[in-house]
Amino acid sequence: xxxxxxxxxxxxxxxxxxxxxxxxxxxxxxxxxxxxxxxxxxxxxxxxxxxxxxxxxxxxxxxxxxxxxxxxxxxxxxxxxxxxxxxxxxxxxxxxxxxxxxxxxxxxxxxxxxxxxxxxxxxxxxxxxxxxxxxxxxxxxxxxxxxxxxxxxxxxxxxxxxxxxxxxxxxxxxxxxxxxxxxxxxxxxxxxxxxxxxxxxxxxxxxxxxxxxxxxxxxxxxxxxxxxxxxxxxxxxxxxxxxxxxxxxxxxxxxxxxxxxxxxxxxxxxxxxxxxxxxxxxxxxxxxxxxxxxxxxxxxxxxxxxxxxxxxxxxxxxxxxxxxxxxxxxxxxxxxxxxxxxxxxxxxxxxxxxxxxxxxxxxxxxxxxxxxxxxxxxxxxxxxxxxxxxxx
Numbered sequence: 001x002x003x004x005x006x007x008x009x010x011x012x013x014x015x016x017x018x019x020x021x022x023x024x025x026x027x028x029x030x031x032x033x034x035x036x037x038x039x040x041x042x043x044x045x046x047x048x049x050x051x052x053x054x055x056x057x058x059x060x061x062x063x064x065x066x067x068x069x070x071x072x073x074x075x076x077x078x079x080x081x082x083x084x085x086x087x088x089x090x091x092x093x094x095x096x097x098x099x100x101x102x103x104x105x106x107x108x109x110x111x112x113x114x115x116x117x118x119x120x121x122x123x124x125x126x127x128x129x130x131x132x133x134x135x136x137x138x139x140x141x142x143x144x145x146x147x148x149x150x151x152x153x154x155x156x157x158x159x160x161x162x163x164x165x166x167x168x169x170x171x172x173x174x175x176x177x178x179x180x181x182x183x184x185x186x187x188x189x190x191x192x193x194x195x196x197x198x199x200x201x202x203x204x205x206x207x208x209x210x211x212x213x214x215x216x217x218x219x220x221x222x223x224x225x226x227x228x229x230x231x232x233x234x235x236x237x238x239x240x241x242x243x244x245x246x247x248x249x250x251x252x253x254x255x256x257x258x259x260x261x262x263x264x265x266x267x268x269x270x271x272x273x274x275x276x277x278x279x280x281x282x283x284x285x286x287x288x289x290x291x292x293x294x295x296x297x298x299x300x301x302x303x304x305x306x307x308x309x310x311x312x313x314x315x316x317x318x319x320x321x322x323x324x325x326x327x328x329x330x331x332x333x334x335x336x337x338x339x340x341x342x343x344x345x346x347x348x349x350x351x352x353x354x355x356x357x358x359x360x361x362x363x364x365x366x367x368x369x370x371x372x373x374x375x376x377x378x379x380x381x382x383x384x385x386x387x388x389x390x391x392x
Contacts, residue, residue: 028216028220029210029216029217029219029220029223029299030299030300030301033211033214033299034298034299034300035160035163035164035211036160036161036163036164036165037160037211037295037298037299038156038157038160038207038208038211038212038295038298039157039208039291039294039295039298039347039386040157040161040294040298040386040387041298041392042164042165043392044386044387044390044392045111045114045115045161045165045386046392047390047391047392048063048115048385048386048390049114049115052115052385053115058371058372058384058388058389059384059385059388061371061372061384062371062372062373062382062384062385062388063115063385065372065374065382066108066111066112066381066382066385067112069108069374069375070101070105071101071104071105071108071109071375071381072105072108072109072112072121073105074120074121074124076102076105076124076128078098078102078127078128078131078132079095079098079102080095080098080099080102080131080132080134080135080136081094081095081098081099081135081136082135082136082137082138083095083136083137083138083139083140084096084099084136084138084139084140084144084147085139085140085141085144086139086140086141086142086143086144086146086147087141087142087143088142088143089143090143092141096143096147099132099136099147099151100147100150100151100154100377100378100379101377102128102131102132103128103132103151103154103155103158104154104375104377104379104381105124105125105128106125106128106129106154106155106158106159107125107154107155107157107158107161107381108381108382109121109122109124109125109128109158110122110125110157110158110161110162110166111161111382111385111386113125113161113162113165113166114161114165119166119167119168122162122166122168123168125158125161125162126162126166126170126172128158129155129158129159129162129172129176130172130175130176132155132179133172133175133176133178133179134172134175136179136183137183138183138187139183139187144187145187145188145192145194145198145202146192146194146198146201146202148183148184148187148188148202148205149188149198149201149202149203149204149205149379150201150205150378150379151184151205151379152180152184152185152187152188152202152205152206152208152209153201153204153205153208153288153291153379154379154381155176155180155184155208155209156180156205156208156209156211156212157208159173159176159177159180159212160208160211160212163212177212177213180209180212180213181209181213181215184205184209185206185209185210185213185215185218187202188202188203188205188206188209189202189206189218189221189222191203191225191229191248193246193248193249195273195274195277195281196229196232196233196272196273196274196285197274197281197282197284197285197288199225199229199246200226200229200230200233200284200285200288200289200292201284201285201288201379203222203223203225203226203229203288203292204288204291204292204379206218206221206222206225207219207222207223207226207292207295207296208291208295210222211295211299223292223296226289226292227308228246228247229246230289230307230308230311230312231244231307231311232244232245232246232273233272233273233274233285233289233311233315234270234271234272234273234289234311234312234314234315235267235268235269235270235271235272236269236307236310236311236314237268237269239267241267242254242257242267243257243261243267243273245257260273261273261276262274262275262276262277262333263276263333263334264276264332264333266331266332268318269314269318270314270315270317270318270319271318271332272285272286272315272318272319273285275318275319275332275333275337276332276333276334276337277338278337278338278339278340279319279322279323279337279338279339279340279341279342280338280340280341280342282315282319282341283319283340283341283342283344283376284342284344284378284379286312286315286316286319286341286344286345286348287342287344287347287376287379287380288379289308289311289312289315289348290312290344290347290348290351291347293308293309293312293348293351294347294351294387297351304351304352304355304356305356309351309352309356312348312352313348313352313358313360313363316345316348316349316352316360316362316363317360317362317363319341320341320345320362320363320365320366321362322337322339323339323341323366324362324365324366324369341366342376342380343370343373343374343375343376343380343383344376344380344383345363345366345367345370345373346367346373346383346384346387346388347383347387348363349363349364349367350387350388350389350390354389354390354391355391371384371388372384372385372388373388
């Protein structure tokens with residue numbers, strides 16, 4: 001009996017040891033990175049281009065909106081700085097808006113190139129990236145990590161499109177890669193203990209940069225932080241009486257957790273750590289979750305079928321119903337919400353509703369009501385065009 005039990009135990013241990021690397025491998029960076037592969041894939045871009053060229057809606061309206069924006073202006077003059085200094089709520093603002101908007105413009109021009117095949121847009125995207133890679137050295141002041149996350153989310157999206165779809169040359173692509181590796185990645189890769197939207201945006205930048213640099217170590221580190229933070233940002237009833245926490249924050253009492261969740265002590269599925277702060281910052285967090293999940297899917301690991309997808313679905317649905325005007329109960333944020341979710345629903349809605357077939361009534365209504373979704377002028381841009389009802 002003892003020998004049989006011992007043999008069974010050893011067999012189980014061996015099986016576990018053999019299975020462990022495979023389980024770990026599922027969360028690891030791809031052996032070969034897919035390009036373009038930061039939030040949008042080639043097949044998604046091809047679908048959007050086909051729809052625009054056919055004059056189909058909502059893609060044509062989204063394209064027209066993008067092309068009429070300041071970001072697609074071929075006369076745009078970049079405003080790079082060696083040191084970008086960003087204080088709390090952008091005070092001071094020394095280059096913060098300029099950097100974020102030049103990065104969005106580089107991505108906008110890259111999208112315009114892909115759809116039009118007019119190489120003036122590719123060259124403009126390159127000019128914007130080159131201007132900054134020649135000058136910037138660091139980000140300073142209290143908002144430096146968040147600023148780096150925001151701008152660092154847009155730069156690799158632009159760079160991926162240009163490097164992997166443009167038929168011309170980009171002589172300074174190596175210098176741009178060095179900029180991402182030395183100026184941006186070190187500022188974001190270790191995360192943040194501030195409100196959750198900070199670390200989520202920082203991990204979005206870190207994941208995108210890692211894909212462009214084909215840096216598997218940084219990709220793995222960023223994805224691990226992302227998984228931990230997402231679980232601590234969106235509450236599910238299955239989490240238990242209290243939300244999950246990020247260990248480094250030492251939120252080891254109920255009082256500390258309630259304080260971190262903006263004073264909210266009643267936890268319901270779909271509530272986020274910043275819901276009772278305001279919907280604008282909540283939207284930043286939700287958007288970053290969807291962007292990272294989308295990048296991960298393109299890179300071969302679909303997180304939408306995991307708790308990441310479930311938290312994203314519930315967060316979208318919960319916030320959407322109140323954004324649409326549902327009465328706020330007294331137990332939620334003292335009966336008062338500060339709305340303003342922003343153009344952040346397209347990516348998650350497309351992945352969860354259109355690809356997976358999950359009913360998302362409130363999110364669908366809000367998404368369709370907001371089309372074309374435009375840009376938040378920070379790190380979100382043109383997602384009706386790239387993600388709207390996109391089957392790829």
